[in-house]
Each structure stands twice: as structure tokens, then as C-alpha cells.
Amino acid sequence: xxxxxxxxxxxxxxxxxxxxxxxxxxxxxxxxxxxxxxxxxxxxxxxxxxxxxxxxxxxxxxxxxxxxxxxxxxxxxxxxxxxxxxxxxxxxxxxxxxxxxxxxxxxxxxxxxxxxxxxxxxxxxxxxxxxxxxxxxxxxxxxxxxxxxxxxxxxxxxxxxxxxxxxxxxxxxxxxxxxxxxxxxxxxxxxxxxxxxxx
Numbered sequence: 001x002x003x004x005x006x007x008x009x010x011x012x013x014x015x016x017x018x019x020x021x022x023x024x025x026x027x028x029x030x031x032x033x034x035x036x037x038x039x040x041x042x043x044x045x046x047x048x049x050x051x052x053x054x055x056x057x058x059x060x061x062x063x064x065x066x067x068x069x070x071x072x073x074x075x076x077x078x079x080x081x082x083x084x085x086x087x088x089x090x091x092x093x094x095x096x097x098x099x100x101x102x103x104x105x106x107x108x109x110x111x112x113x114x115x116x117x118x119x120x121x122x123x124x125x126x127x128x129x130x131x132x133x134x135x136x137x138x139x140x141x142x143x144x145x146x147x148x149x150x151x152x153x154x155x156x157x158x159x160x161x162x163x164x165x166x167x168x169x170x171x172x173x174x175x176x177x178x179x180x181x182x183x184x185x186x187x188x189x190x191x192x193x194x195x196x197x198x199x
Contacts, residue, residue: 054112057081061107067098067121081113088120091181097124123149123181130185132175133167138189141167149181156191164190 060079062070073080090101102120105111128148133141138154145152155171162168171186179185 055081056110057113059103059105059107059109059111059117062100062103062117062119063107065100066096067100067119070100070119082111083114083116085116085118086121087118089123090120091124091126092122093125095122095124097122126181127178128181128183130170130173130175130177130179133187134169134175135162136167137165138167138187141187145185145187150179151182151184153184153186154189155186157188158193159188159190162190164192166190 057079059082067084067086070080071084074082074084087104088102092101095101099122100119101122104118111117128150130150131144131148133144136144142152142154157168159168166189168188168190171188173179173185
């Protein structure tokens with residue numbers, strides 16, 4: 001019996017399609033970062049504005065700059081178009097709090113825009129002096145202590161001479177005491193009487 005054969009035309013079409021698929025797969029792997037890669041060509045067809053060469057920049061000298069000011073520059077200045085990551089925090093009695101003391105990559109190195117630059121930041125002196133907070137509202141005292149690097153904890157206490165919600169004083173410390181940065185500080189806050197103590 002005569003065997004049924006696939007027409008030559010269909011073989012040619014199938015071979016051509018198969019060859020195109022192989023070429024596309026190979027170029028996708030080998031030239032994936034090239035602007036002429038299949039991915040780039042497809043992306044260009046969808047949006048001609050998104051295919052461009054990767055931007056680079058020279059890392060400026062950040063040592064000595066203020067961290068908050070630098071953070072603001074990274075949001076609006078192309079010269080500082082990179083992400084910041086604090087890799088180390090140090091204490092110093094001579095350098096101001098927030099000053100950058102080290103960086104990586106170093107100044108002058110070339111990086112891609114949007115890369116991460118690691119920095120070391122000074123936290124100021126390790127020992128801090130407790131301020132006088134008596135008579136402040138609880139919120140004012142908490143804000144003042146956190147600004148100095150302390151961790152305030154409110155402790156309610158009935159007091160007939162201090163307005164409710166205001167600070168009586170420290171629980172275990174006194175104004176002028178020197179404590180380490182990050183120390184937990186208890187503050188006594190005047191509270192209303194429950195009315196059961198007068199019996």
C-alpha cells in the first residue's frame with residue numbers, strides 16, 4: 001500500500017518555524033543585556049521610550065555631610081541618584097550627630113544610577129544629659145527625650161499639685177544625670193485619682 005507522505009511545503013514551513021524558535025531562544029540568552037536583544041526589541045515596540053543605555057554616575061565624597069541633607073539630595077539631585085544604606089553607627093564626643101563618617105563605594109568610583117551606597121553615620125556622644133521635664137505635658141516630654149536618643153516610658157501617678165497629663169518628674173533619675181544613648185527612662189505623669197483612696 002502507498003504510504004501517505006507529508007507535503008514538502010509543510011516540511012519547509014515547519015523547518016523554518018523551528019529554526020526561528022531556536023535562533024530566538026539562543027539570542028535571548030546570549031544577548032539578553034544588549035539593546036538589540038529580542039526582549040529590548042519587544043519592549044521598544046511597546047514603548048519606544050523605555051529602551052535606553054544604563055545610566056552611570058561618579059560617587060561623590062559623602063564623608064562630612066549631614067545624613068538628613070544627603071537624604072534630601074538623593075530625592076531631587078541627579079548627582080546623588082542612588083539609594084542609601086546605613087551599615088554602621090558610631091558615637092563621638094567631637095562630631096555632630098548625623099554626620100557621615102564613612103562610605104562604600106568610595107568617592108570617585110563609577111556605579112549604576114539607582115545603586116546602593118553604604119554609609120557610616122555618627123550618633124553623637126554616647127552619654128546624654130537628662131533635661132528638666134517637670135511641668136511639661138507627657139507628649140512634650142516624650143518628644144524631648146526621644147530627640148536626645150532616650151526611650152521614655154510613661155508611668156501614671158496620682159499627684160494633687162501637678163495638672164493631670166503633665167510630668168511630675170523622673171521615676172528613678174534626676175535632671176542633669178548622664179545616661180547612655182538609647183537608655184530607657186521612666187517619667188512620672190500626673191493621673192486622676194480613682195476616688196477610692198479617700199475612704
